[in-house]
Amino acid sequence: MEKKLPTIKEIAQRLNISISTVSRALHDHPSIGLRTRMAVKKMAAELNYEPNQTAIFFKQRKTFTIGIILPNLREEFFSSAINGIETIAQQNNYIVLIGQSHDDIENEKRILETMKKHRVDGILASISKNTTQFDHFEQMKSYDIPVVFFDRVPDVPDVHSVSCNLYHSSIEAVEFLINKGHKTIGYMQGPSTLGIKNERLAGYYEALKKHKIPVDESLIVSTDLSTKSTEEALDSLLGKKKKPTAVLVFNDYVALDAIHYARQKKLKIDKDISFVSYANVSVTRYLDYPPIASVEQFPYDQGARAAELLFKLLDTKTNRQDIPYENVVLKSELIVH
């Protein structure tokens, strides 16, 4: 068992030809005659030869590996996104390295560093909730490692990204509530860093404006995504003299916590208070009281598109620095449950 793996050299020796001939023969290089080519291939098959990829990686300065950095694998959104990425990666004969930041920028930096060391050819990233500056990603440029952000994309101009347009569906979501007769609609936003260009909020404002509902800033609360913080945020909304009858919530996970808490407080869901959120996670299917609607963000597609963009970058021979930054924006869709 402890046998050394056969190399190109081994084949060459057995056939008494040079290793360059073997290499070329295996690659169907035209300068190698048919008979030797056949002989080489036959011998390669016999010996069960497989090229040593690490040698090739080294020589070619390419590893056929892309790195994915994201906050958390456990969120359905991200695991779906990975599926999209994996599909495209496979088509391109690439393999994926995964690192979770667990929403911590230090982890993010460490992972990036490790991936750089491993010489990944490119990186796909969804930033952590406390990533406010991007030097670590910026730095990848000097190593000629392209980075494409998806979903949680930094709000700076000079990056490639794929994300969802949440502005329109946020308007749609709020209008959906308004049409249901709601007049006092709260908004529970996520960590402020996650939405510098806060499309959700902008849509919220726009919808209210469109329907001539005055904005009450105290109806806008924040959660850091933890259960506790969400509960506090909801408390704050419920503590108002004029309580909201509906709340637009940052995402389904937060909504689940909010709904759970509201029910503990003996509120009747969809009677006393309704929730609409984002992500459209599949588990809501099993719930008796899911958000009445949720904005589908098509994680699989986002992942796939981001991967496609990355491979486009990897394919370009020209100086990558010259490629204009591309910011793909996908449509989202309000799904009513």
Next chain:
Amino acid sequence: MEKKLPTIKEIAQRLNISISTVSRALHDHPSIGLRTRMAVKKMAAELNYEPNQTAIFFKQRKTFTIGIILPNLREEFFSSAINGIETIAQQNNYIVLIGQSHDDIENEKRILETMKKHRVDGILASISKNTTQFDHFEQMKSYDIPVVFFDRVPDVPDVHSVSCNLYHSSIEAVEFLINKGHKTIGYMQGPSTLGIKNERLAGYYEALKKHKIPVDESLIVSTDLSTKSTEEALDSLLGKKKKPTAVLVFNDYVALDAIHYARQKKLKIDKDISFVSYANVSVTRYLDYPPIASVEQFPYDQGARAAELLFKLLDTKTNRQDIPYENVVLKSELIVH
């Protein structure tokens, strides 16, 4: 930007010393004097030198990469397991490559092949539901790539594995139901391939026997894990003259489908029929009608232990073939909701 990365050679030239000296200096080799060592390190820092890992991987015949093969990232169980693995991998300065089989053996083979090509140092795997033979894993031995299975482990002797003992907690689960007064208890199992040594079923039998409840084989049904199949299985149970008042179910996802379907059928959960299952996924927290109990299988720990075992194997200098196969079995725990 297009600058070439500095190499050890670059440093050597600037300092007018040999590259071997540079290499040794950077590794604090004792045969290099203090002054040159300092000079080298200073220059390395100045040039922002970073060793080319691909060269090192190649030379060392090691990639500091392990591959994880599992059915599906979207199951919380597996993403938690990955967390455990990632933690241990990080401690060992390893990085993880991930591939999903999507419960298809062909994918599993393809992934394994790719990982082999990429020369991973070792592999952690949870087999797909239709993997009944293991040649592809077996083959890794001849490449000296150790494989450790976790959770879904093959039922053959000569493998390393980490799994949960479901026998005892299955007994516990059934006894829990018996103590609640249930006399007719069904069992819905998963794909037969996933449990050749079917501990769940064995525990089910044992508990009944212990409490002198005769086994009714028609109370044992199977699902391929799809919603449809689960519904059919439940139908079969409900079609009996003597319907079960409780069902032990393969896992929470199946249980969720079963409960959902039972409710559609107007059954009162925990009144007409109760469910106990496995996995203890966190979302049940938000459900009005979760399984009344679920067997926690500690995916994080399983992942971590499997990774530890793998690193132990990777650390051994001796011929790896000589290491006795290790089969770690962790305790599971019935969690009552």
Next chain:
DNA sequence: TGGGAATGCGCAATCGTTTGCCTATTTTTT
């Protein structure tokens, strides 16, 4: 039949690092 294309293949450098072995200088020992 002689000279210029094709055709078929080998040499050797290269990628960046590590490491066994050897040499030269300095230090220690007796």
Next chain:
DNA sequence: AAAAAATAGGCAAACGATTGCGCATTCCCA
């Protein structure tokens, strides 16, 4: 003060594959 030993560092091979260049044959056509 000469021999032995320790110290410091260089040479070159090796890891496995790719590739530009050059050197033989063989072939074709005049």
